[in-house]
Amino acid sequence: MHSPVIGNGPRGGHLLAVGSTLTEICAAVSSHSSPTPLAARASQALRGRISIPGDKSISHRALIFGLLSVGETQITRLLEGDDVLRTAAAVKALGATVEHTGEGAWTVRGVGIGGLVQPAEVLDFGNAGTGSRLMMGVVGSHPITTTIDGDASLRKRPMRRILDPLEMMGATVVAEEPGGRCPITLRGAAEMIPITYQTPVPSAQIKSAVLLAGLNAPGTTTVIEQEASRDHTERMLRHFGAEVVVEPHGTHGRRVSLTGQPELHAAPVAVPADPSSAAFPLVAALVVPGSEVVLEGVMANPLRTGLVTTLLEMGADITLRDRRADGGEEVADLDVRFSALKGVDVPAERAPSMIDEYPILAVAAAFASGETRMRGLAELRVKESDRLAAVADGLAAAGIKARIEGDDLIVEGTGGTGAGVRGGGTAATHLDHRIAMAFLVLGLGAKEGMAIDDAGMIATSFPSFIPLMRRLGADLG
Numbered sequence: 001m002h003s004p005v006i007g008n009g010p011r012g013g014h015l016l017a018v019g020s021t022l023t024e025i026c027a028a029v030s031s032h033s034s035p036t037p038l039a040a041r042a043s044q045a046l047r048g049r050i051s052i053p054g055d056k057s058i059s060h061r062a063l064i065f066g067l068l069s070v071g072e073t074q075i076t077r078l079l080e081g082d083d084v085l086r087t088a089a090a091v092k093a094l095g096a097t098v099e100h101t102g103e104g105a106w107t108v109r110g111v112g113i114g115g116l117v118q119p120a121e122v123l124d125f126g127n128a129g130t131g132s133r134l135m136m137g138v139v140g141s142h143p144i145t146t147t148i149d150g151d152a153s154l155r156k157r158p159m160r161r162i163l164d165p166l167e168m169m170g171a172t173v174v175a176e177e178p179g180g181r182c183p184i185t186l187r188g189a190a191e192m193i194p195i196t197y198q199t200p201v202p203s204a205q206i207k208s209a210v211l212l213a214g215l216n217a218p219g220t221t222t223v224i225e226q227e228a229s230r231d232h233t234e235r236m237l238r239h240f241g242a243e244v245v246v247e248p249h250g251t252h253g254r255r256v257s258l259t260g261q262p263e264l265h266a267a268p269v270a271v272p273a274d275p276s277s278a279a280f281p282l283v284a285a286l287v288v289p290g291s292e293v294v295l296e297g298v299m300a301n302p303l304r305t306g307l308v309t310t311l312l313e314m315g316a317d318i319t320l321r322d323r324r325a326d327g328g329e330e331v332a333d334l335d336v337r338f339s340a341l342k343g344v345d346v347p348a349e350r351a352p353s354m355i356d357e358y359p360i361l362a363v364a365a366a367f368a369s370g371e372t373r374m375r376g377l378a379e380l381r382v383k384e385s386d387r388l389a390a391v392a393d394g395l396a397a398a399g400i401k402a403r404i405e406g407d408d409l410i411v412e413g414t415g416g417t418g419a420g421v422r423g424g425g426t427a428a429t430h431l432d433h434r435i436a437m438a439f440l441v442l443g444l445g446a447k448e449g450m451a452i453d454d455a456g457m458i459a460t461s462f463p464s465f466i467p468l469m470r471r472l473g474a475d476l477g
């Protein structure tokens, strides 16, 4: 019998047979050698109810915690996007048994903390900052030598922010490209040193890498952050049996302490719908006249809801219905209607709770009346692309006035003037899924539509984006 070991089933065509090598698995994940341009045309009203795929952050973590646990972790509604499939492949290469048992359903038989095997090949994380950085914390705390690499976008992203604390804990960076870039070869110490570490920027990836390394260090590892970032790692540590203490730190920060070397036990994970993916149909419904859309079961973790808070301030007609617990998180159905938006000032301290949502917020701002100022966006320069520049350039191509002042992005809205968004240009996506989806949404509400140079990267986080948007009535093609 041949059952798939890694794959996302009939939709994505990533099915692989038992015993596939890491190279075969990575080859099966979409390769983006030739760009696929796509256009969005001014659409009729968007209507309908849709379910958004599983959260990317939680999906990566579910696989990683499965690897570090003893027993069989059953995951449901896993996001089967390219980024997460890379993490699945890495988890397999490090010794776990990973089985794909149905759409979104995966089983991981872990090796436990300390039980990782040295991978035979380079761990290729493709486009994924989260997968690569969290896994550096895992492999860099074990006495194995591992090389981590990725695509042209990942190779530009700064990794010293992860390597610095790992070196303090006893890891050795055997090789790195200038500025701490991938490919990076790491070796953990036989006995790691627990540390207290204050993150230099608010980043759940840094916090998580240090905590994951702290799992294999005796004693208490503490991470202090000035601004609270998403807390999925802390929640999952507890869910799998680790002892974690979270205390407030300063006005907006947190202090997270983990007791090292617990035995983690396999635990079921039901992945809630990704609010960062929901952001695209949400804003599309707000800017396409006459739209009425329901987004089902979207995660409403308060460290992820900055976009909804901001859109409500802008006058958006969004109702959160049937708030309920699901998979250890609060979720709600979002009823969204076309709205006349107004420009707002978005404070810097809100950034961690909506860090991936600025490209689509900038699109909403283009349709609003008046100016929107988004403050404190330095971190956007080191995402899959320089998102500050990519957003400003894309808006200019659509005929919108936008400028960057220091770390702030200012967008001059066209609503209320009768002018509306012209569109008609082509946005350069720079291997960045969120830039791609944001400008397609802009095109749905713009007079002349909008094109993007490459839709291929959308598969990293939201492989069903195009069919789901079409189901709502979006004119994409």
Ligand SMILES: O=C(O)C1=C[C@@H](OP(=O)(O)O)[C@@H](O)[C@H](O)C1
Binding pocket: 056, 057, 058, 130, 202, 203, 204, 205, 206, 208, 230, 355, 356, 379
């Ligand atoms: O921990 C995570 O899952 C993520 C953290 C954020 O990155 P930073 O930690 O770099 O802010 C976010 O941008 C990314 O998409 C997912």
Ligand SMILES: C=C(OP(=O)(O)O)C(=O)O
Binding pocket: 056, 127, 128, 129, 130, 131, 356, 383, 384, 434, 461
């Ligand atoms: C920044 C993102 O992801 P990552 O850092 O995992 O590449 C994102 O999904 O917008």
